[in-house]
Amino acid sequence: MKRYLFPAVLGAVGCAILISLGMWQLQRMAWKEDMLAQIRARIEAPAVPLPERIDPGMKYMPVTVSGTTTGDEIDVLSGSKEQGGGYQVVSRFLTDDGRAILLDRGFIPQQARHMDRGPVRLKVRGNLHWPEERSGSTPAPNLDENIWFARDVPAMAKALDTEPILVVASVVEGDAQGVEPIPVAIEGIPNNHLSYALQWFMIAVAWAGMTLGLIWRIRQRKY
Missing domain, CATH: 2.40.50 (OB fold (Dihydrolipoamide Acetyltransferase, E2P))
Incomplete structure (x- = not known):
C-alpha cells in the first residue's frame, strides 16, 4: 500500500486544485454576467443632456x-x-x-x-x-x-x-x-469564463486518468 500512497495523494491533491480552479472560473462567470447585466441596463437607460462635469465614472x-x-x-x-x-x-x-x-x-x-x-x-x-x-x-x-x-x-x-x-x-x-x-454594446466585452472552467475540468479528468494509470503500472510491476 505504501507504493500506492504517494501517487494517490498526488492525484487527489492535483485533482482538487484543478477542480477548485474550474469552480472559481464558474464563480467568475456568474460575476461577469451580473456585471454585463448592469452595463446593459446603464447603456439602455434614458438619455440625459451632456453633463457639465464629466469623469470616467460616467462610462456608458x-x-x-x-x-x-x-x-x-x-x-x-x-x-x-x-x-x-x-x-x-x-x-x-x-x-x-x-x-x-x-x-x-x-x-x-x-x-x-x-x-x-x-x-x-x-x-x-x-x-x-x-x-x-x-x-x-x-x-x-x-x-x-x-x-x-x-x-x-x-x-x-x-x-x-x-x-x-x-x-x-x-x-x-x-x-x-x-x-x-x-x-456601444456589451458584445465587445469578453466573457470566456465557461470555456476556462471546462478546460480546468478536462485537465482534472486527464490528471485523474494519469494517476490511475500510474497506480495500475505500479501494481503490474508487483506481479
Whole structure:
C-alpha cells in the first residue's frame, strides 16, 4: 500500500486544485454576467443632456448632444462583418453650448475614407465611453495618413483640441454623410469564463486518468 500512497495523494491533491480552479472560473462567470447585466441596463437607460462635469465614472451613460462637426476627424482602423475592413470616424464636435468634444460617428468602408465630410449639423443620442483598446503591441498612430489603430481618448482629444470626452453615437439626426453608427454594446466585452472552467475540468479528468494509470503500472510491476 505504501507504493500506492504517494501517487494517490498526488492525484487527489492535483485533482482538487484543478477542480477548485474550474469552480472559481464558474464563480467568475456568474460575476461577469451580473456585471454585463448592469452595463446593459446603464447603456439602455434614458438619455440625459451632456453633463457639465464629466469623469470616467460616467462610462456608458446615455447622453444627447446637438451641435456641428468641424470637418476635422480621426480615422480609426476597424472592421464590419457586413462590409469588411474600414474605419471608425471620430470627429471634432462643437456643441450648441460651445464645448468641443469627440464624437464617434460610426463606421465607413475603406472606399469612403477620402469622401468629403465637411461641417454638418447633427443631433446625436449616444453613450459616454472611455475604450481600453491600446495594448503593448498596438502601433502608434500614423499621423501622416491620419490612421489610428485604437481609440485613445486623451490622445485623440489632444490631436483634435477637444475635451477628453468621447460620445459614441447610437442614433444620429441630420446628414450622416454615409457614416453608420456603431452603438456601444456589451458584445465587445469578453466573457470566456465557461470555456476556462471546462478546460480546468478536462485537465482534472486527464490528471485523474494519469494517476490511475500510474497506480495500475505500479501494481503490474508487483506481479
